[in-house]
Amino acid sequence: MGRRLKSVWVYHVDAGSCNGCDIEVLDVLSPYYDLERLGVKVVPNPRHADALFITGPLTRQTRIALKKAYEAMPPKPRIVVAVGTCASSGGIFYNSYALYNTSPQRGRDRLRSGGPEMIVPIDMYIPGCPPSPEEILYGVAQLLGIKEKKMKGEYWIALPPKETPSKENEVEFRIPDRPIPLRYWLTLREELRRVIGYYDREAVLNDFIELVDRAFKESPENPREKLHDLVTGYFLKEKDSRVKVAMRFLENEFWRLYDEYHSLGEALRKKYPVTAGV
Amino acid sequence: MAESLSYTEKLKKWNRFEVEKFSKKAPVTTPYPFIDIEKPPEYRGIPHINPEKCIGCGACVNACPPDALILEWDKKRGVKRLTFNAARCIRCHRCVEVCPTGAMEPTNIFEIATDNKEDLVEVVEHKLAYCEECGEYLDFTERQIEYVKAILPKEIIDMYALEDRIGLTQEAKMRKTVEKLRETEGNAYPAFILVKKGGEE
């Protein structure tokens, strides 16, 4: 589509930011992302500028400077871009005493408002902590008319179990069926966080569950050896040492849980034979 | 499974120079706004609440440092709204880490700049459990009850006869326990449950 704006001069004001976003704004000018090829030049003073990049949650003290910088800009093309989560909504500091805040709510009920939008009308929000150069490029591209907006608000209604969805934004409840019981999955998942970290644990756990499933299917009478061989087979393909450590750990942990729950089951049944009807 | 790559090989295969088409020679700039790119798999984009798995337990709300996730209660309509605002999310993925059902999925969506803030808000509405005896709504949702039943082993549910007592308010539960005690006076009831459940009994 045709580009509306060919040359936008940008002026950057730091309203008390942690300078993570300022560095990303400078990063966008560095050779790999080069904002200047889109015709956007960063200028040293608001008089020459058409657009205003604001970073930071608008601390009480920078409010004066931001207001003046905004007024010093020539009135006609005043585009204001809020770069970063702090500029979009006050970020992690949103209800601190040192931030300028005009909205009556002070606590958790103030989800949406915060940051420089209290004193300056903002045209474009680029959230991110800090937004990577690609995100800033995406925001600027939207401003120049190169890209379209992709985000859209969502409102889901989570239906209680056993109800079928009628409208399209209603979703029925589904616990994903896994070969191992839910409590095994939860315990293993929690312990994996300690062994391999929260990011890789999903994939490693899924692989392990498949192996357990195959072990129980292929040799129900002696699953332990079967699982052991399957895991060693898995190691032929998966060369990564940390994933191997995690798989061995999962295997031992799985059998420990298996024995413990079973023993607990017998103990309870022995101790309280009369269970029905109580 | 054999011919597909293993987990780490898939991750290793991702190469930034191919995706963003940087060139090795002098002008190394990426043609990004004019081509579509995606972030590395490990990138922490904005989390997405998967309404199918979410049980509205609020663990993510407690773990979220900037309060980007909040619970809005509507006790009259018996509804609890879990609201996520991407404008305030600092993408630390603590919610992804603590979510018990894996409903908080980590995406690597990074193109979320918008001109109106309502696009960044994602809401999941849950129906609260209703206690017939006292006629008022409880704090937890029905999906939570379902999930707890799925977790607890069969023996425990039968032994404490939790089946019918889970969906009640606190007083209703206590009243039920007291009635059960009077009804089975001489039964060999384990003492510690009495003290914990009965409270004053």
Add this chain to the structure above:
Amino acid sequence: METTAKLAFSFIGVLLTFLLPPYLDGIARRVKARLQYRRGPPLMQTWYDLNKLFSLPSVKPTKSALFTWAPYLALASAVIGALLLPYGNVVPIDIGFNLVVFFYVILMVSVFLMLAGLTVQNAFSHLGSAREMQIILTVEPLIAILYGVLAYNAGSLNISDIIANLHLTPSLVMTYVLLAYALYVESGFMPFDIAEAEQEVIGGPLSEYSGRLLGVFYYAIYIKRFALLWFFVSLLVLPWVGPINTTLKAAEVLAVQFLLTVALYPVIASLEATNARLRIDHVVKMNTRAFFAGIVILAIAFMGW
């Protein structure tokens, strides 16, 4: 040379003066970008910037008339300066001693820039103007001396006569070198753009301007740079090309001038890219040293060597 060819060439001269400078600046920005391993803006980027600036109203923080008129006066003097130069063998404005006129007219651009900076109550404008003044006061006498040597060598103050009968002497070669340095300093390229330095004085005298007035000022500066470069190129090329009598040869010479200008601009851009900005006292020291060298050359020229 019939009047039509004369008219044609001067029309080309006017065209070049108005259209080429921003394009040259686009080339410079592209070359600088490529030296910094980036893609750099399209060549027409400076034109886009100027169009945008012309279309915007400008904010006037002061009521003094000079603030609004300075840019237009600077533009006028820059254009006149450019038109005093030979295009092919035609000099659009061919009055008697136009070398001196050229010297003063180009000087007026910097003077207007400085005065504009002083009309406004801004510490950084004053600082910028003060720096501009220091640069001019140190570089203009040097240029005057060099023009003097040229005039002495060629025996007249009229540019077309100078070009016609310059004869090669060692002092002339030295003059060329010093002239290159002096014109580079006067056109305010990187190591010497201390007046408009962004980092220290936020655009110096221009920090108050916005919109149309700013665009006009930038346009004037680009035309001044073009005029100085064109003057240097024509001094290099025209004397040694022999008498130009047929229009074909004149057109050919004009083409050579144009190509050389467009070729030299990237060299200047690369010089700009690889140098940090000097401090004002460095520049003053360098200019005074160059000035004494100029006097020595003048002495040599007088001795007829």
Add this chain to the structure above:
Amino acid sequence: MVTTRDLEAHFEFECRACENGHCRKADVETILSERKGLKEFYEAFKEHIKECKRMTYGQYMFVIDREVLPEAVLWWHNHPEFKETHLSTAVGTDERPLNGKFVYMPFLNVQVEPQNMDENYWVFLKAYMPADDPSFPSVAAKLPAALWIEREVKDLLGFNPVGHPDPRRLILPEDWPEGVYPLRKDMDYRHSPMAEVKTEFKEKPEGTTLVPMGPVHMGIEEPAHFRLFVKGEEIVDVDYRGFYSHRGIEKTGEGRLTYNQVLFLAERICGICGYQHSVSYAMAVERLADVEIPDRARYIRTLMLELERIHNHLLWVGIAAHLVGYDTGFMHAWRIREPVMWLVERLTGNRKQYGMNIVGGVRRDILDYRKEEILKVVKQIREETKKFIDIALNTNTFIKRAEGVGILPYKIAKAYSVLGPTARASGRRIDTRLDQATKTAMAYNEVDFKVPVYKEGDVLARVLVRMDELFESLWIVEQLIDQMPGGDIMVPIGDLPEYEEALGFTEAHRGEVVHYVMTGEKNKVYRWKVRAPTYNNLPAVPEMLKGYHVADAPLIIASIDPCYSCTERVQFVDVETGKVKVLTEAEFNELSIKYRGVF
């Protein structure tokens, strides 16, 4: 002034933290014998010391009377043998809910022997002050390092430093009413009272013109306000008023967040050295909880710290080149730096705020393919930085602008207790990685590296120090990769002990970062004090600026690599005296224009 001597009669001292037998009250002899210097101090101030305690490994606390405070601090600071000992900072706490008193506690980084982790230690001098008269004798007159520290405690807690040379407001915004002290326990962290703007300035020395550089100025990345008084081009005097990024981080940490969430707030103190803050905070809490974190976690933390140092030094060189107008240097420095940002984005998920840390270890593991990525990037960075340095250091215009500019002699550096590369460029042999016991949270004791120290103290020396440190960091990363032990990456921490204090510290690329944490009930943080290196370096900037040109001001200011948001106390005052007229010269004159221009 009421001294504790005559209060003694009915002043029965008991501190709740000690009374539940929790604090480590080994008897005095064993504590004093552990480290050199403690015994002499105890002898010197015998009658004033009420209690002596070892908080954690290598951190000792003396509870002394407040009258003796200045002498005690000076006794340590100008200690004859321990040459590099310096006053790190001071913590003001409102312990009225605990024992009805205010606490002012300066602490010092005692360097018995440089680069020896087991000898050096920290000394805390805790002085209790009654609730109605929170005043203490000021040491700022004799020790410039304490200038800002005492002004901060006056602003945020209402203490009154008696005899302070210039007790102006330092941190709180102009329109903050008098008498409201945010860090006191009775004020809610969300309450933000307003008042009319009141600005206090140093008067302009006659015969000089004022060049307002700030609040948003080209030469500095973030809001800080240097009012340069110049004669012609030469800077005569400077009035600094910073603290624009004051976001009330400590109060928010105490107010809304639990101890694990505070980590993510700690990381957002500064966009560039976020991970240093989060590691030093985690170290403080781990010391409190007496938890031994697994080795692999220590290695991964050190690895991330060094990667952050690498990309920061490259960033700083780019900024320095940019401020001198040498934009090609800026572009190439940042081009070389980009691969580190991509690498870190793949390792941790975010280019800057790594979020790798949790109290008790690390959240993500370094799989094998990530190790190969790291080694590839390190090799590439080493080659390209060598090329960059050869080119950059041979552009004589760059050298001419950097050499002999902004000189900071050793004496002033020690007096202002300047830290980090700025101090190492002036001859101070300090590097917290090796000086203090960082082995509980990081693995610096298992890698070997040199600490570059230069004597000249000008901007060029600072460039060279940073470049040498860059190559040292590359070498450290390689060592870490091939010594990486196995094992878990995190140890779950249950509940924290109540009312315990500890100090966490790392060597950020700007200097020593210090986090003091005191826990309260229910896993909340009772008092959390952050002190970033720029807090100590910035007061020394006016000393460096005097006598140089306005054109050098941005470069000199940038040469200490100021991170105003890091200092969290960095705020500015506007010259405007409150009147706002639309677009008159006066109004525009006050607004000194922000830069961010690159071309």
